[in-house]
Amino acid sequence: MNKNLRVKSSEYIDETNRISFKFNGKTYHGFKGDTLASALLANDVHLVGRSFKYHRPRGIMTSGSEEPNAIVQIDPGTNRTEPNVRATEVEIYEGLEASSQNCWPSVEFDIGGINNFLSPFFPAGFYYKTFMWPASFWEKYEFFIRHSAGLGKSPTSSDPDIYDHRNIHCDVLVVGAGISGILAAKNAAKNNFKTLLVDEKNELGGSTVYENNEFNKINNKIPSEWLKKEIEELKNIKNLEIKTRTSVAAYHQYNYLLARENLTDHLEAKDKTNKIRQRLLKIRAKKVILATGALERPLIFNNNDRPGIMLSSAIKKYSEFYGVACGSKNVFFTNNDSAYESALSLYNKGINVEAIVDIRDQSESKIVKKVKEAGIKIYWSHSIVDTTGYKRLNSISIMKLSNDGTSVTGSKISILCDCLGVAGGWTPAVHLYTQSGSKLKFDEEKQIFLPNQNTSEQISVGSCGGDFRIDEILKNLNQKLKDTLNINETDLDSIKVEIDQENSKRNIWLLPSDKPLGKTKPFVDYQNDATAKDIKLALREGFRSIEHVKRYTTTGMGTDQGKLGNMHALGIIADTAGVKMGELGTTTFRPPYTPLTFGTIVGRNVGKFFDIFRRTPMNDWHVENKAEFENVGQWKRAWYYPINGETMHQAVQRESKAARESAGILDASTLGKIDIQGSDASEFLNRVYTNAWSKLAIGKCRYGLMLNEDGMVYDDGVTTRLGENHYLMTTTTGGAANVLGKLEDYLQTEWPELDVYLTSVTDHYATASLCGPNSKKIIKKIIPDLDLSDESFPHMSFKEAKIGNIQCRIMRISFTGELSYEINVQASYGKDLWKKCIEAGKEFNITPYGTETMHLLRAEKGFIIVGQDTDGTMTPIDLQMDWIVSKKKYDFIGKRSLYRSDTMKEDRKQLVGLLTEDPNVILEEGAQIVSELNKSPVEMLGHVTSSYFSPNLNKSIALAVVRGGKDMMGKQLFVPMENKNINVTVANPVFYDEKNERLNA
Amino acid sequence: MFLINCPYCGERDQQEFKAGGEAHIERPKQPTELSDDEWAEYLFMRKNIKGIQFERWNHSHGCRKWFNMVRDTSNDEIKAIYKMGEKPPAQ
């Protein structure tokens, strides 16, 4: 171990900048520019993880975001730790620590590895079939499954980093900065399109910057040299913004894309602080150019997953870009020419290439000839039938492939090797393309899915569009750019390309072994351990739809979404079922393309910015006076005001008594307030409320109930007639926005002929509600010249007044059943008003009370709270509020529904009062109500909606909805609880002052 | 995320809007004259089409105006947008 495999100096690796990092507790060294994967490979470390089901040792397979195996936990044990990170994407920094996932106790000795030897018992759907029964055993299974299977660990303390969101609007977005993306962005920007170019890597250029095949030339230069000059020129182009380390996670409709820009992940800890770590870019682009490239396909053969088996293209990148040899005895296994480029790349650096195993019978391209000249042995028409080596590949066995490709013949040849590069051709990276809703078509000749039907202004260029040869790429790119940007000439018109590349490829989705399939392990999905065997089993068991096979075998269900093996899975299904690939369709690729952190998704919307708070103008006073608060919608409302260490119950009992015996004060500013004006305002109210409004005199108030068109109670509140054509409507605190929306909807769509204007004034006024027998005296002290006599200012009326110079509106209305006044002032005077009331009320022991006491007091009176005693299924009749439903009005919202056969049924749930046999027992809100105990099945008659201990009645009271409850007065029912049954009696819901005498006390 | 061309404000992001169900369902002028079935037809029955659908939308975080949209629900293409009270475009 710790052998140095750094073979060549690379311009992308800074060998003067040595970096030490830890992997699984052991210290290694790499250089600035390395990824965790390249640095580990340079140290000859291939074994980096265990597979999910069988816990087979797995090694680094790729050099990019498609990596299925090298999934690591970064900086474990810190508050910055992140699971499920691909080692191929982590840029190393001083002090980096990483560890393997999915192994316990360690990657070298993993107890779950025993699953591998038990694998005959782990077929497709194993988890579904086995752990389902007996159900009581689940807890035992769970312990082992959770312990030995793992997807990493979440941090246990809060994230120290800052995340950000940014909106970007551009003319052209180019995704991917390989040769196609660079040329597309350059030409778009030069033609005055505001252009954004993004790439997930830290360097521009894609695979072409290390493309040193001497037989390909662009303008007489090898492609890498030519492209580096193009990249250099990008700096001088206006209208072009370039973002590296930025991966597009999602491509939604209407060219709306989400990308994650990574800003500090590559920095060492001390440089990360107080910087934005990641930024979510919300991009709306007029045109999108996808240049996402292609992913190399593996080949599916027996034991194709051992550490040391990698994609051929990855071996080339590690060699050319990072200057790292992945092995010292290399073999390639291919069905096309691209493995020969990788082999030559190693050979040119003096690294041993033992052989190339090619399933084709020949290829005549120059590069193949060159490999032959180099003396590298080529086995034509051969296939790998097995591999050996548990934690690292040490040999392969090959046999002659039959002409039809379904079997192997002849004698077995064994080749010793520590690294195998597999090359199965290329799959266009169409993931983002399909996310946008655009449709693919299968190309039988190339055996790939290609973009076919675009749903937005977009093009796919380069290899993601199906062009793999550099001459085709540039020719088609040129035409596509002209068409989509509507331009006549581009830089590409004058480019000369020379190329020598053989296109021939022999596609066999599942390569045969000398053993029967049942005795082999040809992995299709490396991360989820799905083999070709599992897929065939699923088909035998009757699964046909690709989506079903995927879920049953878990193929493509890992964090990598099966980027490597999905095509093979489809191919094997098609071959087995005897259908064409094109008819089978493909699975859906879903965002995100690569995993996103929660931090990126939420951005700055954390802590106190998580949701909006609304506070009343009196809020400071409540805080100073130690109120406890409750959330009502977005509002923070004073809940109760404990003094001298009172419990909530004690505080509420005290507040409730004080409000009835002398004076209480409530901050009612949160109630929704809608200013209604216009010559048809009265008619409008007639149509939206159940009761009649035309005859309400100016200066009078009326309670109204609003229904939905289905007849169910929607909202309630008191509305005051301020003038001939002017009303002030109040709504529930939580319902204000919806009520306004509903009223606007009717005005705009059903009754546009009405002359009515609605304005939300909830935030414009602060409201102090004074109640209790002494409330009149307090008002008198504040506004001495106001006539408060019952004749001049009766219940349900309104007066304008002045407190000093401050204009106020006073409504004599009551939600507690006590004599009560609501004073409204401009919001900015709210706190002053409140303090004045408290000051003036001192001699009457004025007691501030919160929402809990308000709820208790109104429950004593049997007043409903919409949303607590109703749930969208209660009509006014169900609530025993027939009195408020006008019989005379021809129509109002919901009227017709009150006469539907269903709403007229006698046995609907109806609102009643409940009294417990033992007056000290308080029912639980939500508790079920039954008429008979010990009956099976239990007949649930209804449930408790509000329940309190009333200090004024000295007994517990409750409101409930009970099936047929209206006709059950005095009947005994039961509330079964966990440990006891509570006997209750149905009662009138008005428990206190049934004759309303206290309103004028 | 759609880009919706509000007839009063112009192109805005979908998050400023609220969908309001099927369009062109007029509230009966004389509900009390209707049978239970006829009223239920108005109250409950809504189409849920795969393909061209007529919908109501509200620019709730903008001008708060309601308008109509013709949308192909199979690919979310917005075919047309027109004001309340205007006739739907010919098919």
Ligand SMILES: [Zn+2]
């Ligand atoms: Zn608008």
